[in-house]
Amino acid sequence: MFSAALRRFQEKWRSYRYRFVPWVVFNLPKNEKTLRLVADRSEDKVVSDEQVTESLQRLFRALLRSSGGLLPGDHRVPTHQEQKEGEVLFQSLGFCVERRPSSLPSAGTGVFVVKGVVPKGAPVVMYPGTVYQPYEPILLQSIRNPFVFRCIDGVLVDGNDKGISRMVFRSCSGRDRMGPYLTSDTSWLTDSPRNPLAVGQYVNNCSNQRPANVCYQEYDVPKSFPIELRQFLPNVNYSHCTQRPLRCVVLVSLRDIPAGEELFSNYYTIVR
Numbered sequence: 001m002f003s004a005a006l007r008r009f010q011e012k013w014r015s016y017r018y019r020f021v022p023w024v025v026f027n028l029p030k031n032e033k034t035l036r037l038v039a040d041r042s043e044d045k046v047v048s049d050e051q052v053t054e055s056l057q058r059l060f061r062a063l064l065r066s067s068g069g070l071l072p073g074d075h076r077v078p079t080h081q082e083q084k085e086g087e088v089l090f091q092s093l094g095f096c097v098e099r100r101p102s103s104l105p106s107a108g109t110g111v112f113v114v115k116g117v118v119p120k121g122a123p124v125v126m127y128p129g130t131v132y133q134p135y136e137p138i139l140l141q142s143i144r145n146p147f148v149f150r151c152i153d154g155v156l157v158d159g160n161d162k163g164i165s166r167m168v169f170r171s172c173s174g175r176d177r178m179g180p181y182l183t184s185d186t187s188w189l190t191d192s193p194r195n196p197l198a199v200g201q202y203v204n205n206c207s208n209q210r211p212a213n214v215c216y217q218e219y220d221v222p223k224s225f226p227i228e229l230r231q232f233l234p235n236v237n238y239s240h241c242t243q244r245p246l247r248c249v250v251l252v253s254l255r256d257i258p259a260g261e262e263l264f265s266n267y268y269t270i271v272r
């Protein structure tokens with residue numbers, strides 16, 4: 001009985017320790033190899049914003065075609081094979097990613113490359129969720145929520161697909177619709193997202209044994225991003241009135257990643 005209680009405690013601790021500041025500080029030296037010191041947002045770029053835009057638009061155009069939506073000047077009929085989002089991802093970017101049980105014991109779900117090879121410097125997955133400016137209220141949503149991602153400038157992205165977080169995302173997404181156009185995608189809240197990249201909140205933390213193969217990169221969606229492609233963006237602003245461009249976070253590959261590998265990022269980025 002005592003050993004069962006101890007096991008339960010150990011499991012809870014393993015899952016909680018990433019949010020326990022003294023543990024994080026004590027373990028920083030162990031993560032030195034992958035630890036990133038970031039002084040300002042421009043230092044955070046592994047690839048240029050233009051490259052991120054290009055990759056996302058290539059995939060979103062293909063997803064739009066496969067769902068039957070034709071782009072201006074585009075008269076192609078979608079083939080049956082294109083119906084599956086994973087296949088569309090493979091055809092457009094050369095790899096597929098999926099959520100699966102992590103290769104680490106008691107780490108829950110992780111994200112794996114399941115087909116093809118991710119080349120170095122590619123946006124591999126996106127971090128979905130509601131975007132909060134530093135002054136906006138997130139207290140309730142953040143309680144016992146390991147999915148809140150903090151950007152370098154204090155902007156927060158709540159990638160939890162359950163509870164209040166889920167309701168807030170759905171409500172903000174419905175609110176921001178522009179006439180016939182949706183400006184964000186709520187399907188990342190389900191088991192089969194329309195945008196197959198929208199699983200980045202499930203990427204687990206690296207260790208010395210499992211070094212990071214992806215890193216977070218913040219991406220502000222440019223004004224020129226086509227309105228008909230915004231329906232695949234898995235992020236929405238909490239406040240309708242925010243003047244800032246929509247913040248997205250992509251995870252970019254640090255090296256070539258073959259099929260079969262789990263993605264690992266570094267949760268500890270220190271802002272100087």
Ligand SMILES: C[S@@+](CC[C@H](N)C(=O)[O-])C[C@H]1O[C@@H](n2cnc3c(N)ncnc32)[C@H](O)[C@@H]1O
Binds near residue numbers: 102105147201202204
């Ligand atoms: C953002 S979530 C990642 C997705 C998570 N694996 C899940 O199934 O919900 C962060 C949580 O994942 C777990 N986790 C992440 N990296 C881990 C690791 N290297 N070892 C054990 N647990 C880990 C911890 O419970 C942490 O609080």
